[in-house]
Amino acid sequence: MKKLIIGFSCLSLINSTLCITHPNTKIYFKRKSICYNNSNSFEKFMRWTNEKKKIVETLSSVISNNKKLLLDIGAGNGEITTGIADRFDHIVAIEPSKTLFEQLRKVCRTQKFTLVEKPFEKVILDQKFDVIISSHSFQFITNPTYELTRIKELLSDSGMLILINLKQDCEYIKLYHKFRKKIFGPESTYAQNLNFEYDIMELLQQFFNVKQSFFDTQLTIPTIDDYISLLDFFYDVPLSSISPDTIMFIKKELYKDYGDNPIKINFEQAMYICTK
Numbered sequence: 001m002k003k004l005i006i007g008f009s010c011l012s013l014i015n016s017t018l019c020i021t022h023p024n025t026k027i028y029f030k031r032k033s034i035c036y037n038n039s040n041s042f043e044k045f046m047r048w049t050n051e052k053k054k055i056v057e058t059l060s061s062v063i064s065n066n067k068k069l070l071l072d073i074g075a076g077n078g079e080i081t082t083g084i085a086d087r088f089d090h091i092v093a094i095e096p097s098k099t100l101f102e103q104l105r106k107v108c109r110t111q112k113f114t115l116v117e118k119p120f121e122k123v124i125l126d127q128k129f130d131v132i133i134s135s136h137s138f139q140f141i142t143n144p145t146y147e148l149t150r151i152k153e154l155l156s157d158s159g160m161l162i163l164i165n166l167k168q169d170c171e172y173i174k175l176y177h178k179f180r181k182k183i184f185g186p187e188s189t190y191a192q193n194l195n196f197e198y199d200i201m202e203l204l205q206q207f208f209n210v211k212q213s214f215f216d217t218q219l220t221i222p223t224i225d226d227y228i229s230l231l232d233f234f235y236d237v238p239l240s241s242i243s244p245d246t247i248m249f250i251k252k253e254l255y256k257d258y259g260d261n262p263i264k265i266n267f268e269q270a271m272y273i274c275t276k
């Protein structure tokens with residue numbers, strides 16, 4: 001498999017190139033530097049959500065056994081990649097974040113996996129894949145129209161692209177917007193899109209036959225203080241940059257809705273199954 005992948009060999013060059021040419025990815029990397037490296041917010045989020053487990057269950061229900069090749073675009077820490085690995089002979093997992101790539105490497109140790117530490121846009125592949133997945137990663141892809149052309153070429157004739165992301169109007173996004181203006185100021189456009197900046201369904205339909213379905217996932221944050229401790233993860237800012245007044249405001253608003261109960265947030269996912 002390795003010979004199929006042609007790209008840059010110098011990782012530091014890739015990372016600096018990435019920051020110049022991929023503005024969306026750069027935003028994500030900023031997020032990574034705050035919550036992945038400087039706090040345990042992401043670990044806590046993972047502990048309090050059933051999202052990855054649900055995604056693995058859902059993917060397993062739509063991917064039949066004995067598929068040959070999987071491409072995972074933006075594999076993250078590998079939880080989903082390894083969760084569906086038994087269905088495939090070989091897996092190519094692409095992950096540009098250094099921190100997440102290290103985690104991915106720890107769980108994808110066998111010859112079954114080819115791991116690539118680059119953004120998808122920089123990876124050249126000449127193999128046909130039975131399944132291509134992009135779970136919560138496609139919004140970071142710059143020039144999605146062009147990349148979908150490439151993805152279509154990479155799919156075998158009977159292959160499928162499975163794209164998973166947050167449903168546009170889910171409770172998680174509503175709560176996110178409820179406090180965003182308070183945190184950044186009413187005029188700020190910073191982090192105003194947590195999801196796609198375009199109509200993803202419309203775009204996918206230009207290339208594929210698309211079936212859309214939804215499934216529920218949950219985030220249960222034990223206390224309001226725990227919610228506050230995740231603000232760096234939600235909003236991509238250091239906790240220390242959020243004023244005590246804003247924190248008090250958020251606490252009061254949450255108390256109105258949840259009192260002393262855990263904060264249960266429904267977290268609906270949209271899945272797009274795309275075939276040629």
Ligand SMILES: C[S@@+](CC[C@H](N)C(=O)[O-])C[C@H]1O[C@@H](n2cnc3c(N)ncnc32)[C@H](O)[C@@H]1O
Nearest residue numbers: 025073074075076096097119120135136137140
């Ligand atoms: C929210 S995480 C999702 C990880 C994993 N797919 C999951 O669902 O658990 C988004 C992932 O997309 C990756 N990513 C960001 N920009 C990317 C790009 N241009 N190409 C490929 N992956 C990218 C991030 O590094 C990150 O691992």
